[in-house]
Amino acid sequence: MSVRVGILGATGAVGQRFIQLLDDHPTFDLAAVTASAESAGKTYREAAKWRVNTPIPDDVAEMEVAETTPAGVADADVDLLFSSLPSGVASEVEPDFLAEGYVVSSNSSNDRMAADVPLTIPEINPDHLDLIEVQRDERGWDGALVKNPNCSTITMVPTLAAIDEFGLESVRVSTLQAVSGAGYSGVTSMEIIDNAIPHIGGEEAKMETESRKLLGEFDGAAVHLHEADVAASCNRIPTLDGHLENVFAEFAEDPSPEDLRAAMRSFESPDLHSSPDRLIKVFGDDEPDRPQPRLDRTYAGGMGIVAGGVQPTETGAKYNCLAHNTIRGAAGASLLNGELLVEEGYV
Ligand code: NAP
Numbered sequence: 175m176s177v178r179v180g181i182l183g184a185t186g187a188v189g190q191r192f193i194q195l196l197d198d199h200p201t202f203d204l205a206a207v208t209a210s211a212e213s214a215g216k217t218y219r220e221a222a223k224w225r226v227n228t229p230i231p232d233d234v235a236e237m238e239v240a241e242t243t244p245a246g247v248a249d250a251d252v253d254l255l256f257s258s259l260p261s262g263v264a265s266e267v268e269p270d271f272l273a274e275g276y277v278v279s280s281n282s283s284n285d286r287m288a289a290d291v292p293l294t295i296p297e298i299n300p301d302h303l304d305l306i307e308v309q310r311d312e313r314g315w316d317g318a319l320v321k322n323p324n325c326s327t328i329t330m331v332p333t334l335a336a337i338d339e340f341g342l343e344s345v346r347v348s349t350l351q352a353v354s355g356a357g358y359s360g361v362t363s364m365e366i367i368d369n370a371i372p373h374i375g376g377e378e379a380k381m382e383t384e385s386r387k388l389l390g391e392f393d394g395a396a397v398h399l400h401e402a403d404v405a406a407s408c409n410r411i412p413t414l415d416g417h418l419e420n421v422f423a424e425f426a427e428d429p430s431p432e433d434l435r436a437a438m439r440s441f442e443s444p445d446l447h448s449s450p451d452r453l454i455k456v457f458g459d460d461e462p463d464r465p466q467p468r469l470d471r472t473y474a475g476g477m478g479i480v481a482g483g484v485q486p487t488e489t490g491a492k493y494n495c496l497a498h499n500t501i502r503g504a505a506g507a508s509l510l511n512g513e514l515l516v517e518e519g520y521v
Contacts, residue, residue: 192508253277254516279508283376292321297335329417345422356374455473477510
C-alpha cells in the first residue's frame with residue numbers, strides 16, 4: 175500500500191526530520207513540501223538550511239516548495255499531511271486543510287487539549303484516535319486532526335504509562351532540554367553557551383496537562399483526564415538534541431525499583447513500522463550515570479525512550495528518562511500517528 179503525503183512547514187527543524195524519516199518509508203511517499211511565503215517557489219535545497227546528519231534525499235532536494243494553503247498542495251494529490259508549523263500559523267491554516275477534507279497529523283501545540291482532538295502516542299493510547307468521530311460530528315470536517323504531544327511530555331509519558339499499574343498518584347518532573355527543541359531561530363548561541371535557562375514559555379503547563387490527557391480514559395465520547403497530580407519545571411541547556419528529565423513519582427502501592435524497571439522493560443509496542451521492538455530501554459544500578467543525551471538519544475533510531483537511575487524515595491520513587499526531541503518528540507511522533515491513522519482506516 176502506498177500513501178501520498180505532504181509536509182506543512184517542511185524546511186524547519188522538525189520538517190527536516192520528517193524528510194529524513196520519510197526517506198525509504200515503506201508506506202508513505204512524499205509528494206508535497208510547504209513553508210512560508212519567503213520559501214515558496216524555491217527548490218527545497220535552496221529554501222532549507224539543512225542541518226540533519228544525512229544528506230537531503232536527491233528527489234526532495236529538487237522539489238518545489240509550495241505555499242502553505244490547500245491550493246498550494248492541490249496538484250500533489252496527497253492523502254495525509256504532516257504539520258510542523260509554528261503553532262500560531264498552524265492554528266490559522268490547519269482548519270483550512272481540514273475543511274477541504276485533508277487528514278492532518280500535527281506537531282503544533284494548538285488544539286492539543288481540545289476536547290474533540292485526539293492527542294495520541296500509538297504505544298500509549300491508540301484508542302483515543304476514535305475521538306475523530308466526535309470531531310467530525312462537531313466541526314463538520316470531512317478531514318481529521320490528530321496531534322502528538324510536546325517533546326518534553328512524550329519523553330516522560332511512556333515511562334508513566336508503564337508504571338501506572340502501581341496506582342500513579344503524583345508526578346514531579348524537572349527537565350534538561352536541548353536547544354533544537356526551540357526550532358532554528360529559538361535560542362541564540364549568546365544566550366545558551368555556558369548557560370542554562372530555567373524557563374521555557376508554556377512548556378510546564380503543556381507537560382502538566384498533556385500528560386493527564388494521554389494517560390486518561392476514553393469512554394467513546396470524551397477523554398477523562400488521569401487523576402495524577404503533575405507538576406513540571408522546564409530548563410533549556412546547551413545540548414543539541416535529546417531531552418533528559420528527572421522524574422519523582424508517588425503511587426497508591428509500594429513498588430520496588432526492580433518492579434518499576436521490569437514494568438518499563440516489558441511495556442509492549444504495537445506492530446507499526448516506526449515503533450521500536452522495545453519502546454523503553456532501562457539501565458540498571460550498575461550504570462547510574464545513564465541515560466545521557468549524547469550516548470542514548472539515538473536508541474532505536476531515535477524512536478525509543480531510555481530510562482535509568484531508578485531509586486526509592488521516602489514517598490515513592492525517582493528515575494531519569496530521555497528521548498530524542500526532534501525524532502521521538504516531534505517528527506517521529508507524528509509519523510507514527512500517521513501510521514496509526516492508516517492502520518485504523520482513517521487514511
Ligand atoms: P522551525 O524550525 O522554526 O520551522 C518552522 C517551519 O514553519 C518552517 O518550515 C517555516 O518555513 C514554516 N513557517 C514559518 N512561518 C510560516 C508561515 N507564516 N506560513 C507557512 N509556513 C511557515 O520550527 P520547528 O522547531 O521545526 O517546530 C515546528 C513545530 O513543531 C512548532 O509548532 C513546534 O512547537 C513543534 N515542535 C517542535 C519540537 C522540536 O523539538 N523542535 C518538538 C515538538 C513540537 P520557512 O523556512 O520558510 O520560514
